[in-house]
Amino acid sequence: MIQFEHYLIVSALLFCIGLLGVLTRKNLLVLYMSLELMLNAANLALVAASRFHDNLNGQIMVFFIITVAAAEVSVGLALIVALFRRRQTTNVQDLSELKL
Amino acid sequence: MNTSLMFLEILVALAGLGILVGDLWTPDKHKKKLGYGAAAFLGILFLISFQVQVGNVKYAFGGMYILDSLAIFFKRVFLLAGGVVMLMAVEFTPKIKRGVSEFYALLLFALAGMMIAASAYDFSLLFVTLELITITFYILASYLRSETASLEAGVKYLILGALSSAVLVFGIALLFGSTSALSFLEITETLGQSSGSLASNPLAIAGAVLVFAGLAFKLAIFPFQFWAPDVYQGAPSPVTAFLAVGSKAAGMVLVLRVLFQALPSITLNWSAFLATLAIFTILYGNLAAIPQKNLKRMLGYSSIAQAGYLMMGIVAMSSAGASAILFYLVGYAVTVLSAFLTLTLCVNAIGSSEIKSLSGLMDRSPLLASTMILAMVSLAGIPPLVGFFGKFMLIQSVVESAPAGWGCLVVAAIIGVVASLYYYLGVVRAIIWDKSPNTELEKIQISTPSQALLYAGIFMMIYLGFFQNQVVEAAQNAASVFNF
Numbered sequence: 001m002i003q004f005e006h007y008l009i010v011s012a013l014l015f016c017i018g019l020l021g022v023l024t025r026k027n028l029l030v031l032y033m034s035l036e037l038m039l040n041a042a043n044l045a046l047v048a049a050s051r052f053h054d055n056l057n058g059q060i061m062v063f064f065i066i067t068v069a070a071a072e073v074s075v076g077l078a079l080i081v082a083l084f085r086r087r088q089t090t091n092v093q094d095l096s097e098l099k100l
Numbered sequence: 101m102n103t104s105l106m107f108l109e110i111l112v113a114l115a116g117l118g119i120l121v122g123d124l125w126t127p128d129k130h131k132k133k134l135g136y137g138a139a140a141f142l143g144i145l146f147l148i149s150f151q152v153q154v155g156n157v158k159y160a161f162g163g164m165y166i167l168d169s170l171a172i173f174f175k176r177v178f179l180l181a182g183g184v185v186m187l188m189a190v191e192f193t194p195k196i197k198r199g200v201s202e203f204y205a206l207l208l209f210a211l212a213g214m215m216i217a218a219s220a221y222d223f224s225l226l227f228v229t230l231e232l233i234t235i236t237f238y239i240l241a242s243y244l245r246s247e248t249a250s251l252e253a254g255v256k257y258l259i260l261g262a263l264s265s266a267v268l269v270f271g272i273a274l275l276f277g278s279t280s281a282l283s284f285l286e287i288t289e290t291l292g293q294s295s296g297s298l299a300s301n302p303l304a305i306a307g308a309v310l311v312f313a314g315l316a317f318k319l320a321i322f323p324f325q326f327w328a329p330d331v332y333q334g335a336p337s338p339v340t341a342f343l344a345v346g347s348k349a350a351g352m353v354l355v356l357r358v359l360f361q362a363l364p365s366i367t368l369n370w371s372a373f374l375a376t377l378a379i380f381t382i383l384y385g386n387l388a389a390i391p392q393k394n395l396k397r398m399l400g401y402s403s404i405a406q407a408g409y410l411m412m413g414i415v416a417m418s419s420a421g422a423s424a425i426l427f428y429l430v431g432y433a434v435t436v437l438s439a440f441l442t443l444t445l446c447v448n449a450i451g452s453s454e455i456k457s458l459s460g461l462m463d464r465s466p467l468l469a470s471t472m473i474l475a476m477v478s479l480a481g482i483p484p485l486v487g488f489f490g491k492f493m494l495i496q497s498v499v500e501s502a503p504a505g506w507g508c509l510v511v512a513a514i515i516g517v518v519a520s521l522y523y524y525l526g527v528v529r530a531i532i533w534d535k536s537p538n539t540e541l542e543k544i545q546i547s548t549p550s551q552a553l554l555y556a557g558i559f560m561m562i563y564l565g566f567f568q569n570q571v572v573e574a575a576q577n578a579a580s581v582f583n584f
Contacts, residue, residue: 008277008303015270022263031259038266045273053280058273061224061282065269068231072265075238076258082245083255092259095252098330098397 007048014041028080028090032073039069102160105167108145108152108175109215112182115141116208123201131200135190136549138204142183142211149176157581159221163283166221173426173578174218174353177433181345182211184437187549188338188444195244195336195448203243207342210236214350221361223272223282223311226354230268230318233350234261237343241335253334260317260327268314274307275363284362291365299365308366311358318351321411322381325404329388332400337447340396341440344403345433352410352429356422359414360582368417371503375415379509381408382516389523395443396453398523399436402479405516406432412494412509419579421497426575428490431478431564435487438557439475441550442468449544455527459534465544469531471554478561480524481517486564491517493572 014037021034043062050058084090103110119134126134149172157168189207193200213232220226238261242254276282278301279290291299298304317324332340359367385405392398413425443453445468450457461469478485495513498506546554564571 004277011270011273015266018266022259028255028259032262035259035262035266038263039269042266042269042273045270045277049273049277049280053277055280057224057282058276061227061272061276064224064228068228068235068265071235072231072238072262075235076262079238079242079251079254079258082242083251086245086248086251095255097248097252098256098333 004048004052007052008045011041011045011048014038014044026091026093028083028092031092032076032080036069036073039065102158105158105160106165106216106219108149108179109212111145112142112179112208112215113212116205116212119201119205119208126201128200132190132193134201135186135193135204138208139183139186139190139549142179142186146176146179146183149179161225163285164222164225165216165219167219168581170353170356170578170581171219173574174349175215177349177430178211178214178218178346181342181349181433181437182207182214184441184553185338185342185346187553188341188441191441191444191448191547191550192336192338197244197246199243203240206236206240207338210240210342210346214346217350218353220354220357221284223275223284223287223362226358227265227269227272230315230350230354231265233347234265234318237261237339237347240339240342241331243336243339249334250336251334253331256327256334257331264314264317264324267310267317271307271310271312271314274303274310276307278304278307284357287362288364291363305366308363311363312355312367315351315355315358316377319348319355319407319410320381320404321377321407322384322404325381325384325407328404329392329397329400332403333394333397333453337396337440337444337453340399341437341444344399344436344440348403348407349429349433352425355414356425356582360417360422360584364583371415371417372505374411375503375505375509378408378411378415379512381405381411382512383408386516386519390519392523393455394453395455395458395527398455398527399439399443402520402523403436405520406479408516409491409494409513412498412513415503415506415509416494416497416501417503418497418501418584419576419582420500421494422579422582423572423575424490424493424497426578427493427568427572430571430575431486431490434557434560434564435475435478435485438471438554438561439479441553441557442472442475445544445546445550446472455530456534458527458530461531464542465546467546467551467554468544471558473528473531474558474561476524476527478565480521482521484565485561486568489565489568 018034018038046058046062154169213229217229238258241257242251244250279287281287320328389401413421478487481487481491
């Protein structure tokens with residue numbers, strides 16, 4: 001029988017994979033995909049909790065997260081495109097103009 | 101349903117939409133008038149907000165939205181900051197090549213988000229308002245997209261902001277998993293019940309830590325402070341001012357509510373942990389600010405240090421600490437808005453935000469120079485200006501409640517204040533004593549609304565240094581919503 005804990009472990013793993021991606025990858029698009037993975041880890045945990053606690057609030061929250069993530073992606077991709085047009089790069093290491 | 105409770109937010113959002121529509125009929129050379137109109141509207145709303153009676157706490161949307169004295173206090177701070185930032189944006193308009201009205205409208209939407217955040221009483225509303233603020237700021241920070249600095253600031257804020265939201269959301273999911281509730285009220289009840297066994301549940305504690313981490317990012321608390329200097333430097337000056345005042349205050353009200361209203365049974369044991377963060381934040385912000393050459397970047401580090409001082413009020417975990425935070429935020433808002441208004445006007449005239457380019461400002465515009473000097477002195481916390489009294493209240497609250505490790509915290513705060521004298525007074529030195537290479541520089545012209553605002557800023561910085569009673573009373577009244 002699959003319990004809430006199992007879902008929680010999977011979502012924690014997804015979250016950690018996403019976090020690792022954000023911390024180690026250099027390409028902005030891949031970074032962004034990792035961030036989406038982290039958000040979806042939270043979605044999975046919320047849906048599972050909602051199912052096992054018999055409380056629909058968690059699923060409503062997931063709808064909010066999906067909507068907000070879509071807004072975030074649209075702004076984010078626009079910014080990345082603008083950056084690419086300007087600098088011909090999507091590598092985070094090239095973002096080094098602002099410093100002391 | 102009690103929608104009328106949020107009429108202030110609705111009016112601000114409608115004003116934003118109104119600007120977008122009004123833009124269609126406004127020729128390019130009159131676009132500034134939209135900004136002046138919006139600023140005047142925010143001023144009127146600020147006055148109206150004093151008519152809102154908050155005798156007893158009111159709820160809307162099934163307890164998601166709360167209107168209490170804390171919420172209305174923060175709404176006033178946001179409206180005031182929004183109005184000043186809007187005037188700054190008007191002054192900044194010549195630098196924006198396209199989309200002037202959208203710039204004003206986005207500022208209003210961010211403002212509406214902050215005002216709703218002051219009333220958030222449910223994790224779903226908290227998340228949505230926080231994202232409304234943050235996503236708007238991604239666009240605003242990179243608004244000058246032909247300049248690489250602004251784009252870079254926007255992209256950095258985007259990646260780190262999205263990371264912090266993901267952490268926050270995962271924290272909320274864990275809290276929901278352990279308590280099966282999203283509303284602050286229900287979570288407090290669930291955690292308080294069953295003789296605190298749930299409050300020591302590792303799942304709930306991990307959730308609380310992750311939620312705090314997500315919010316600490318907005319406040320720029322160590323170790324989530326690394327974005328602040330870059331974004332502050334690259335973003336347009338009005339946006340930086342709004343980030344420094346609005347976004348920080350919004351983060352603060354959410355941290356206060358989450359720590360003391362939603363999860364008190366978990367977080368009241370955290371004072372040693374929070375004190376450590378406060379010590380590191382204060383020391384990092386102040387020490388890293390010392391070698392800075394760019395004024396905006398220096399203010400970015402200074403804002404980290406200020407977040408550290410604000411943390412002291414949280415560490416105190418008393419109503420004195422909470423009211424000290426609120427008073428400090430008002431003083432900080434007045435000071436930082438004056439500094440950024442001066443900075444915006446100087447950058448328009450001089451074309452650079454390097455500290456050394458301020459040399460000779462005393463001759464070019466005594467008004468700008470004296471505002472900047474007073475703002476720096478107030479930020480440094482030198483009596484009798486408002487910054488001194490705020491820091492005094494914060495330190496006093498920590499000493500009074502004497503949490504674990506308070507001695508180290510107070511020593512760190514004092515070291516921080518002493519170190520900060522160096523870089524704040526460096527700006528003063530540049531303005532007064534440094535000789536400009538070209539001696540014959542023309543005077544800087546300042547528009548009438550900005551002049552009025554500069555005088556008001558000078559007046560408030562001095563006035564609040566001597567007569568704090570009204571604001572302190574309002575802060576104490578607002579802080580009374582917390583039960584310690």
